[in-house]
Amino acid sequence: MTRDSNQTRRFSRRKFIAASGGLGVAGLAGCTQSNTGGGSTAESTDGSYGGSGDSTDDGSDGGSGSLSGDINIAGSSTVFPLATAMAERFQSQHEGVDVSLQSTGSGGGFANYFCSGQTDFNNASRPIQPEEEDQCANNDIEPVEVKVATDALTVIVNNDNDWIGEGLTVEQLRELWSAESQPETWADVNADWPDEPLELYGPSEASGTFDYFIEAILGEEGPSHRQDYSPTEQDRTIIQGVNGSEYAMGYLGFAYYSENQDTVQAVPVENDEGNYVEPSLDTALSGEYNPLSRPLFTYPKVSALQEDHIAEFARFWLENSTDRAIVADEVGYVPLSDEEQSTMLSRLEEAAGSN
CATH class of the missing domain: 3.40.190.10 (Periplasmic binding protein-like II)
Structure with a gap:
């Protein structure tokens, strides 16, 4: 207005x-x-x-x-x-x-x-x-x-998600978001996870966050980003979507997660040394939070x-x-x-x- x-x-x-x-x-x-x-x-x-x-x-x-x-x-x-x-x-x-x-x-x-x-x-x-x-x-x-x-691109899930455990590997994120594998349920990625439909939220193709996620997770020569998700340029919509469903996942910039830490939870991601690292200002600055920290x-x-x-x-x-x-x-x-x-x-x- x-x-x-x-x-x-x-x-x-x-x-x-x-x-x-x-x-x-x-x-x-x-x-x-x-x-x-x-x-x-x-x-x-x-x-x-x-x-x-x-x-x-x-x-x-x-x-x-x-x-x-x-x-x-x-x-x-x-x-x-x-x-x-x-x-x-x-x-x-x-x-x-x-x-x-x-x-x-x-x-x-x-x-x-x-x-x-x-x-x-x-x-x-x-x-x-x-x-x-x-x-x-x-x-x-x-x-x-x-x-x-510098930002720490953040993967988020619902607060009731208790099956991911210590975090996700880059390979699991790639499978979750790949147009080639395109799993329909969590169990399609890991048999120990719920046999419930995935609900995915993320930025649209116009977003640099979308582009960076492809580069860091899918790879420039890798599979394309799946299209059967809810794309938006409104980060609030991503937060709301993930908050509203136990089986939802999304990704966005750290600043928006940091303002909604009680609403959703951030997923630790395995770095190049094999450690699961949570996104934070300190881990982005130190370089520990890779490959998802970015300029x-x-x-x-x-x-x-x-x-x-x-x-x-x-x-x-x-x-x-x-x-x-x-x-x-x-x-x-x-x-x-x-x-x-x-x-x-x-x-x-x-x-x-x-x-």
């Missing part, structure tokens, strides 16, 4: 994720957007924060609010809550800047918005693909790859970075990308290291200085 510009609605980041659950779209600073993935609209938000999260760096104008202009962002539902947290903070310091955010999926954002010239940034939970680079190039758009955090990106376009308010927002995001209070405690991802931040800032400054 549209927010009355004379009213301010305040949400904490945790309440916002729990309420929206990735419903798809936040219209910030009075903008209303439609969710191409689910067809619904999400409430406009202005963040209200306390503690160390407030002591963040602002733009080069010293927070005077002299910057003005629009910033349009589409892309990954996984990156969406992090982008929202940064946009809300930036707008609170620069009232003349309007940030419009859409959760369309990584691929949907590239194909339908960014590479066609409609947005300034595309968020992505996997790297840009060659065909997307070609589409951008054909429209004279030059993307800049900027890593903003998260935003892609500004070079031409947009020539505008002061857009370049300052990109800098602001990166300057706060090492802030554990925002990235980890509030949103639920692993912050950048100081070295990663320095590298990304150098890349951004080089692009912002391009003509």
Whole structure:
């Protein structure tokens, strides 16, 4: 819905994720957007924060609010809550800047918005693909790859699921989600499991989470992803689906699981050393949670970075990308290291200085 510009609605980041659950779209600073993935609209938000999260760096104008202009962002539902947290903070310091955010999926954002010239940034939970680079190039758009955090892609099951035990192997996950094997019941994968129909929920083909799951679990040369599941770009729908059935399973970004730990349970996954590891910020940072930990990106376009308010927002995001209070405690991802931040800032400054 549209927010009355004379009213301010305040949400904490945790309440916002729990309420929206990735419903798809936040219209910030009075903008209303439609969710191409689910067809619904999400409430406009202005963040209200306390503690160390407030002591963040602002733009080069010293927070005077002299910057003005629009910033349009589409892309990954996984990156969406992090982008929202940064946009809300930036707008609170620069009232003349309007940030419009859409959760369309990584691929949907590239194909339908960014590479066609409609947005300034595309968020992505996997790297840009060659065909997307070609589409951008054909429209004279030059993307800049900027890593903003690390995620732990999370497999979830119902709280009443007590048969998986210590966890799942990559081979079992591959069989569960493969279009070739396509088991109909849990017992089709393991005879000791219930002879009950599988109910599967996950992101749509437009999602970078979908793409990364294929790469990490099914393999680029492996079987295709099964199609007889409930696909969505609304992460809340995945949570609700798994919560609603004892025999359900799904997968999504860690931030959405972390806000719903009482509602569903995360499945430990066997790593390359043969240990079953639960997803967490610590295991993603250490590398123990493999193969499902992954980098998260935003892609500004070079031409947009020539505008002061857009370049300052990109800098602001990166300057706060090492802030554990925002990235980890509030949103639920692993912050950048100081070295990663320095590298990304150098890349951004080089692009912002391009003509």
